Amino acid sequence: MILERRNTIEKKRIIIFLTLIVAGFLLIPLFERGYILRFLTFMFTSAIISQGLNIIGGYSGYIPFGHMGFFGAGAYIVAMSMVNHVSFPIALLFNIVITIIIALIFGYPLLRLRGAYFAMGTIAFNGILKEVTVNFTKWTGGGYGISLPQIPWNIESVNTFFYYIMLGWLAVCTIVVYLLAKNPVGYALRAIKDDENAAATSGINTSKYKMIAWITSAVFISVSVGIYAYWMTFIDTSIYDITPLIKSWVMLLVGGAGTVMGPLLGAFLIESLSELLWGNIIIFHNGFLGIIIIITILFLPGGIIDLFKKQFKWSLIREEIRKNKI
Amino acid sequence: MKNVILEGKNVSKFFGSLKALQHVDFQISQGEILGLIGPNGAGKTTFVNVITNVYHLEGDGWIKFKNITINSLPPFKTARLGIARTYQVIKPFLNMTVGENIAIGAIFGREGTIRSMYDVEKEVERQINFLNLGVTKDTPVESLNIVSRKKMDLAKALAAHPDLLIIDEVMAGLNTKEIDQMMEIILKINALGISILCIEHVMKAIMNISHRIMVFQNGEKIAEGNPTEIVNDKNVITAYLGSKYRSKERKHESQG
Amino acid sequence: MLQVIINAVLLGSVYGVMSEGFSLMWGVMHILNLAAGTLIVVGAYLSYIFMMLLPNVNPYFTIPLVFFISFSIGVVIQKFLYNKMVKGGLRRVLLLTFGLNLVITDILLFVFKANYLQMNVNYTILQFKGLYIPSHRIIIFVISWVLFLLTFLLFTKTKTGLIIRATAFNTEAAEICGVKTARTYIITTGIAIALGGVAGSMAGTIFSFSPAEGAVFLAKCFVICVIGGLGNVTGTMIGGLIYALAEGVGGWIFGTQWQSCIGFLLLYIVLLLKPEGILTKKN
Numbered sequence: 001m002i003l004e005r006r007n008t009i010e011k012k013r014i015i016i017f018l019t020l021i022v023a024g025f026l027l028i029p030l031f032e033r034g035y036i037l038r039f040l041t042f043m044f045t046s047a048i049i050s051q052g053l054n055i056i057g058g059y060s061g062y063i064p065f066g067h068m069g070f071f072g073a074g075a076y077i078v079a080m081s082m083v084n085h086v087s088f089p090i091a092l093l094f095n096i097v098i099t100i101i102i103a104l105i106f107g108y109p110l111l112r113l114r115g116a117y118f119a120m121g122t123i124a125f126n127g128i129l130k131e132v133t134v135n136f137t138k139w140t141g142g143g144y145g146i147s148l149p150q151i152p153w154n155i156e157s158v159n160t161f162f163y164y165i166m167l168g169w170l171a172v173c174t175i176v177v178y179l180l181a182k183n184p185v186g187y188a189l190r191a192i193k194d195d196e197n198a199a200a201t202s203g204i205n206t207s208k209y210k211m212i213a214w215i216t217s218a219v220f221i222s223v224s225v226g227i228y229a230y231w232m233t234f235i236d237t238s239i240y241d242i243t244p245l246i247k248s249w250v251m252l253l254v255g256g257a258g259t260v261m262g263p264l265l266g267a268f269l270i271e272s273l274s275e276l277l278w279g280n281i282i283i284f285h286n287g288f289l290g291i292i293i294i295i296t297i298l299f300l301p302g303g304i305i306d307l308f309k310k311q312f313k314w315s316l317i318r319e320e321i322r323k324n325k326i
Numbered sequence: 327m328k329n330v331i332l333e334g335k336n337v338s339k340f341f342g343s344l345k346a347l348q349h350v351d352f353q354i355s356q357g358e359i360l361g362l363i364g365p366n367g368a369g370k371t372t373f374v375n376v377i378t379n380v381y382h383l384e385g386d387g388w389i390k391f392k393n394i395t396i397n398s399l400p401p402f403k404t405a406r407l408g409i410a411r412t413y414q415v416i417k418p419f420l421n422m423t424v425g426e427n428i429a430i431g432a433i434f435g436r437e438g439t440i441r442s443m444y445d446v447e448k449e450v451e452r453q454i455n456f457l458n459l460g461v462t463k464d465t466p467v468e469s470l471n472i473v474s475r476k477k478m479d480l481a482k483a484l485a486a487h488p489d490l491l492i493i494d495e496v497m498a499g500l501n502t503k504e505i506d507q508m509m510e511i512i513l514k515i516n517a518l519g520i521s522i523l524c525i526e527h528v529m530k531a532i533m534n535i536s537h538r539i540m541v542f543q544n545g546e547k548i549a550e551g552n553p554t555e556i557v558n559d560k561n562v563i564t565a566y567l568g569s570k571y572r573s574k575e576r577k578h579e580s581q582g
Numbered sequence: 583m584l585q586v587i588i589n590a591v592l593l594g595s596v597y598g599v600m601s602e603g604f605s606l607m608w609g610v611m612h613i614l615n616l617a618a619g620t621l622i623v624v625g626a627y628l629s630y631i632f633m634m635l636l637p638n639v640n641p642y643f644t645i646p647l648v649f650f651i652s653f654s655i656g657v658v659i660q661k662f663l664y665n666k667m668v669k670g671g672l673r674r675v676l677l678l679t680f681g682l683n684l685v686i687t688d689i690l691l692f693v694f695k696a697n698y699l700q701m702n703v704n705y706t707i708l709q710f711k712g713l714y715i716p717s718h719r720i721i722i723f724v725i726s727w728v729l730f731l732l733t734f735l736l737f738t739k740t741k742t743g744l745i746i747r748a749t750a751f752n753t754e755a756a757e758i759c760g761v762k763t764a765r766t767y768i769i770t771t772g773i774a775i776a777l778g779g780v781a782g783s784m785a786g787t788i789f790s791f792s793p794a795e796g797a798v799f800l801a802k803c804f805v806i807c808v809i810g811g812l813g814n815v816t817g818t819m820i821g822g823l824i825y826a827l828a829e830g831v832g833g834w835i836f837g838t839q840w841q842s843c844i845g846f847l848l849l850y851i852v853l854l855l856k857p858e859g860i861l862t863k864k865n
Contacts, residue, residue: 063677065680115672115673116608117853119614120849121849121853123849124850124853127845128846135840182443184433187426188430188434190422199419200400200401201411202405202430202482202486203486204402204434205400246680253677284688284692286688287685287689290680290685290688291685292681293680293684297674297677324666325669326665326767
């Protein structure tokens with residue numbers, strides 16, 4: 001009901017604005033085929049991961065600290081398939097199917113946990129997947145990683161190829177989130193986040209909707225990381241590290257968790273900030289991210305999109321801040 | 327003989343050694359308003375929680391709704407079958423608007439009553455008007471006063487198109503005029519054909535709107551009948567006012 | 583095998599103390615302090631600094647110093663950071679502690695670099711019927727249990743302990759009796775971080791540590807607290823013992839490279855079966 005709140009004129013303006021941006025992104029490869037394209041592709045990847053986190057964390061309120069498990073699943077399934085001469089599209093298909101299976105297996109016990117237990121449980125999930133990957137060296141390359149086949153084109157074509165694929169998947173994911181938000185699923189998830197018990201007694205099958213969120217989130221992420229793996233042509237167990245997940249979390253928070261556009265806005269801001277500041281300074285990456293998290297939580301818990309929604313009324317925001325203190 | 331919409335036999339619930347409900351048998355007929363009264367701690371809210379499967383009953387008792395056994399179903403199932411409830415302590419979804427709260431009632435209510443999100447929007451409007459909520463659907467829930475919140479809770483329950491509506495102490499905290507208003511609303515709802523189970527402490531209200539009344543004490547049903555019978559029932563008087571009063575009453579009677 | 587068990591029992595004591603802080607913060611304030619692991623490592627680094635600065639002093643004397651400094655750190659964190667978010671809901675607090683963890687880890691990385699350090703304490707290896715027991719582990723064992731006892735007494739016998747327990751049980755009722763919740767929380771966190779810090783300094787003599795090790799400690803804390811019951815002082819201590827035994831025996835049977843996996847599996851299993859803790863009574 002977010003769009004419904006505004007009148008039709010505003011709606012038209014937003015649609016025009018968005019169309020222009022999308023058109024802009026579609027046309028960029030005509031002018032630029034190098035560094036900027038790669039930067040944007042990377043930004044799209046982070047945005048997709050943020051959207052994935054958005055569904056399970058932002059909408060249903062289940063925060064998974066171990067979601068990197070799906071990074072690993074995506075990367076390794078695609079890598080292992082392609083190393084065995086499976087084509088890229090089929091590899092992605094395998095990826096989706098196997099990710100859904102993994103999500104179902106682990107989701108069933110994990111989603112019965114609440115809050116902090118769930119967060120920690122997902123760390124166990126990630127730990128298990130990582131250990132399995134590391135120890136079954138014959139198939140996964142263990143600590144040495146896997147090299148994927150390279151595309152035999154020139155570098156500019158490769159850049160363009162991955163740019164459009166990632167952009168395409170980002171569009172798909174965002175549209176899915178938009179549809180989810182407007183329909184019963186979105187309502188169910190928001191109710192679950194607000195008060196899970198009340199949601200259940202209101203007729204919401206909480207297990208079913210949580211599982212939908214979990215699986216959707218997993219597929220978004222594993223496919224995007226699968227594409228990323230092919231792009232990078234090399235993966236190893238460092239894919240299970242939490243650092244890229246942290247960045248995506250920050251993007252989600254800053255942009256606005258529980259909104260459709262939040263992750264995209266956040267990805268754009270944080271990735272640009274990243275490049276400008278830390279392209280040069282190597283140390284204190286995570287520390288700065290940590291500071292951004294702290295400041296965002298303390299002063300702008302809803303993210304920047306929330307600021308827009310509240311129409312920049314600082315009094316409303318101060319009100320929220322006051323409610324959190326002791 | 328009217329149709330029975332909800333009935334139960336041997337309904338019991340224990341919390342450790344606390345006997346919250348003991349062997350309760352009951353029946354609610356279609357279209358009737360059944361009042362449920364009793365001292366605090368008598369097990370009234372537990373009773374409602376057992377019906378809606380927030381707790382599951384124990385032993386070999388059962389509860390049937392429209393002839394379907396419901397006592398072992400998960401809580402969301404009973405809502406989808408057509409039982410809606412309001413809460414003693416209102417628990418709205420605070421981060422959503424009034425419209426969104428009611429929408430949840432509509433979307434996840436009785437199966438088959440909503441076909442599209444367009445239907446949902448229409449339903450929300452309808453309930454806001456029916457209950458005279460007086461606010462737009464985009465109003466945040468947090469800004470509502472207590473009467474409006476209670477009405478919204480009712481709207482959300484009604485949006486679910488229930489066959490049975492359970493109302494849990496809705497009059498608490500209302501002034502006389504608001505109580506009259508609420509009584510009218512309950513009668514209006516009943517006029518739509520919805521059966522109602524109404525838990526209340528406010529005697530004037532419950533006596534005036536109920537077709538029949540059940541009285542609980544210590545988890546047991548101690549009396550059942552129409553309002554006049556209940557007021558004169560000896561067990562009820564003892565339960566509420568104590569046996570001393572009852573013996574005084576007897577003395578009074580014997581003295582003419 | 584007996585050697586493995588003895589090692590585990592000695593190690594379990596440190597694990598227990600290490601997790602007490604985490605358990606406390608959750609039990610009293612429902613704060614899942616994700617920075618706990620890193621703050622434990624901070625304790626180790628503090629001891630390390632003291633040992634460098636005062637090479638002639640018995641290293642065990644650094645423990646009270648670390649206690650005091652860690653306590654102050656806890657106070658500062660709670661007063662200026664956590665108290666601002668305690669009522670905001672579990673999710674926000676979780677993310678806040680996460681952010682803090684990132685900051686502290688990076689500060690440590692910056693100051694100390696990523697190298698693994700280990701503190702060397704003079705010890706002799708005692709031999710007893712074929713078992714080898716380093717003497718410092720026994721001293722640490724004793725110190726840990728003494729700390730536990732003091733904590734236990736603090737909570738059961740002193741007024742401060744009573745106030746903390748009351749606030750944990752029913753914040754509003756406690757406030758009506760005149761308890762200042764904000765201040766109580768500050769003291770609780772002080773104690774929590776202090777215990778963690780001291781555990782860190784002791785652990786630093788057994789394990790090698792680096793800024794990144796915080797995550798490992800955090801994971802162990804969580805498993806131990808889940809086993810023992812979050813908020814349960816005695817349970818957590820026993821949980822530490824159980825965890826150490828599982829790690830040790832599991833590693834002995836399956837091989838040490840599976841040790842961390844065993845830790846994760848244990849966590850997974852416990853969460854599946856009894857999230858409120860194996861040792862707590864379900865109320």
